[in-house]
Structures are given as C-alpha cells and as structure tokens.
Amino acid sequence: MVGLRAEIFYDRDGVSYYRCPRCGMIFKKSKDFSRHLNKAHKKLFSSKNRNEEKS
Ligand SMILES: [Zn+2]
Numbered sequence: 001m002v003g004l005r006a007e008i009f010y011d012r013d014g015v016s017y018y019r020c021p022r023c024g025m026i027f028k029k030s031k032d033f034s035r036h037l038n039k040a041h042k043k044l045f046s047s048k049n050r051n052e053e054k055s
Contacts, residue, residue: 004041006033 006018006027018033019026022041027033 004037006030 004021007021008016008018010016015028017026017028018030020033020036020041025036025040027036
C-alpha cells in the first residue's frame with residue numbers, strides 16, 4: 001500500500017500510537033497515519049530521488 005511503515009508503540013495505559021518515521025509526528029489511529037502519508041509524504045512515492053524539501 002504505502003512505502004512507509006509507522007512505528008507503533010504503546011503508552012503505559014496500553015494505548016497504541018503510530019509514529020511517522022519520516023517526520024516524527026504521532027498519530028493515534030493508523031488511518032490518520034495513512035492520511036498523513038498521503039498528504040505530507042506523497043511525493044516520496046512518486047519520485048525516488050528527491051533533494052528539495054518544500055514546507
Ligand atoms: Zn510524516
């Protein structure tokens with residue numbers, strides 16, 4: 001599906017979180033993480049060698 005995998009970890013209450021390995025943003029739902037990938041890192045999937053960073 002996507003090229004990046006979320007880093008999943010759990011807090012002391014056992015709640016799972018998803019962390020973006022690219023920018024470090026944290027999401028509570030995998031769905032939110034997937035949406036973030038599409039919005040923020042979509043260019044990574046279309047061009048493999050990209051040096052420019054746009055904010
Ligand atoms: Zn990200």
